Every structure is written in C-alpha cells, then in structure tokens.
Amino acid sequence: QVKLLQSGAALVKPGASVKMSCKASGYTFTDYWVSWVKQSHGKSLEWIGEIYPNSGATNFNEKFKGKATLTVDKSTSTAYMELSRLTSEDSAIYYCTRCNYGWFAYWGQGTLVTVSS
Amino acid sequence: DVQMTQSPYNLAASPGESVSINCKASKSISKYLAWYQQKPGKANKLLIYDGSTLQSGIPSRFSGSGSGTDFTLTIRSLEPEDFGLYYCQQHNEYPWTFGGGTKLELK
Numbered sequence: 432q433v434k435l436l437q438s439g440a441a442l443v444k445p446g447a448s449v450k451m452s453c454k455a456s457g458y459t460f461t462d463y464w465v466s467w468v469k470q471s472h473g474k475s476l477e478w479i480g481e482i483y484p485n486s487g488a489t490n491f492n493e494k495f496k497g498k499a500t501l502t503v504d505k506s507t508s509t510a511y512m513e514l515s516r517l518t519s520e521d522s523a524i525y526y527c528t529r530c531n532y533g534w535f536a537y538w539g540q541g542t543l544v545t546v547s548s
Numbered sequence: 549d550v551q552m553t554q555s556p557y558n559l560a561a562s563p564g565e566s567v568s569i570n571c572k573a574s575k576s577i578s579k580y581l582a583w584y585q586q587k588p589g590k591a592n593k594l595l596i597y598d599g600s601t602l603q604s605g606i607p608s609r610f611s612g613s614g615s616g617t618d619f620t621l622t623i624r625s626l627e628p629e630d631f632g633l634y635y636c637q638q639h640n641e642y643p644w645t646f647g648g649g650t651k652l653e654l655k
Binding site: 478526537538 | 582591594598635637639640642643646647649
C-alpha cells in the first residue's frame with residue numbers, strides 16, 4: 432500500500448536551516464506530484480508547494496518562495512524540503528502528500544519543526 | 549488566492565446522528581473541492597474530492613455536495629470513529645487553499 436514516511440522531529444535555532452525527508456513506497460514515485468503542507472500549532476493547513484519527481488518541476492505558493500526548497504532523489508523514492516532562515520513563525524508540523532490533480536490522497540505522518548534558541 | 553471559509557467552527561453530536569459541515573469559497577471553484585479528516589496519531593485522510601466523489605475505502609455515510617462557491621460535507625449515522633477535525637480544500641487553482649477546519653465533538 433502507499434506509504435509516505437517522514438523524518439523525525441527537529442529542534443533548530445533561529446536563522447538556521449532544516450531539511451526534512453519523505454520516503455515514498457507502494458507506488459511509482461515518478462508518476463505523482465509530491466506536495467508539502469504546513470500546519471502551525473492549533474491552526475489550519477497551508478499548501479507550501481509541490482514537485483514532480485520525474486522532471487523536478489516545481490510549483491510554489493508565493494508565500495513560501497524563498498523559504499522552501501523542494502528536491503527529490505529518484506533512486507531512493509525520497510522527496511526533501513529544506514526551509515531556510517528559520518524564525519519562530521516556521522515552527523509547525525510539515526506534511527508531505529501525494530498529490531492527484533490538486534487533491535491529496537495520501538499523507539505522511541508529519542515532521543514537527545521547533546525553532547528555538 | 550481563493551479564501552475558504554468553513555462553518556460551523558465547532559459541532560457537537562451523538563453517535564447515530566447526521567451532521568453537515570459547510571465550506572464557502574471566495575470565488576467560484578467549479579466542482580473542485582476536497583474534504584479531509586484529521587485525527588491525533590493518524591495520517592490525514594482524504595474523504596471526498598471533486599466535490600462529491602468518494603475516495604476509495606471511505607464509508608458511504610460520507611457524502612459531499614455543492615458547486616461554484618458553496619459546498620457541504622454530510623455524515624449520516626455518525627460512528628464513534630468519525631469524531632475529529634474536518635477540513636475543506638479547493639483544488640481548482642493555485643495555490644491550493646484550505647478552510648479553517650471544523651471540530652466535530654462527541655455530545
């Protein structure tokens with residue numbers, strides 16, 4: 432079955448960067464877009480952007496351009512998201528999802544990022 | 549960006565009852581709306597996409613309706629496992645955007 436296994440929680444200092452991973456299994460990784468979604472504590476969901484593993488093409492929410500970098504490693508069916516110049520506003524749970532025509536059929540378990548000195 | 553507004557914010561109901569959650573888009577999104585369930589310790593679950601198409605494996609007590617700007621998720625005969633958070637999301641145009649969420653609680 433389809434699984435998206437995300438990397439563990441991270442505690443990072445303000446101004447630093449963090450890179451998280453999302454390992455896909457149970458389907459052909461290069462056939463579907465992978466999206467990333469942010470959920471701040473107690474708040475709703477925000478779409479960050481997406482990457483198409485076959486070509487590396489990306490689309491971003493304007494709000495996250497310059498903040499998030501999306502990459503993939505096709506050899507290991509793993510998607511990555513790096514967040515840069517972290518502030519307290521970036522403390523959140525980040526989900527990777529498999530995206531079909533803009534809707535998200537499968538979700539990872541989430542990676543908690545805490546930005547604190 | 550398309551703003552998505554959900555109502556009610558909180559909803560209390562008992563098992564066996566039927567409930568409806570509403571979602572309103574700031575502009576027409578045709579039929580392109582999805583619904584998700586979120587529960588602690590579990591992966592978020594897609595319930596409905598394209599406004600009314602039931603995702604594979606989702607019980608038929610869940611149904612979606614609407615088009616344009618107004619949509620509804622209806623859950624008939626609530627089961628204990630249905631309590632949790634529900635989100636709508638438009639998938640008509642970038643950036644994909646979500647509603648603020650509805651918390652369905654046990655009465």
